[in-house]
Amino acid sequence: MMTEQPTWRSSSYSENGGQCVEVTPSRAATTGAVPGRDSKNPTGPVLTVTDDAFTHFVNGLTSDAFDR
Structure with a gap:
């Protein structure tokens, strides 16, 4: 069981007044998953994807x- 608080971060390109997604990719090494959340609601729900899915997304x- 993990007891330390995750270090959340957003993209360095996110300078839009806090309307972005935050992730804590450092958890992937120990859990195999990358948690993500809405920066406007840091106490809200967390969506977790596998580290492989996150890598493909990035x-x-x-x-x-993803361009149209």
């Missing part, structure tokens, strides 16, 4: 795979 963003 790679898709950086390669413009």
Whole structure:
């Protein structure tokens, strides 16, 4: 069981008044999952995805795979 608080971070590109997603990728090494949350509601629900899914998502963003 983990007792330390996660270190949440958002993208360095997120300068839009706090309307972004925060993640704590450091948890992936020990849990195999990356938690994410809405920065406007830090005590709200957390969506957790596998580290593999998160890696594919980030790679898709950086390669413009989601452009229309």
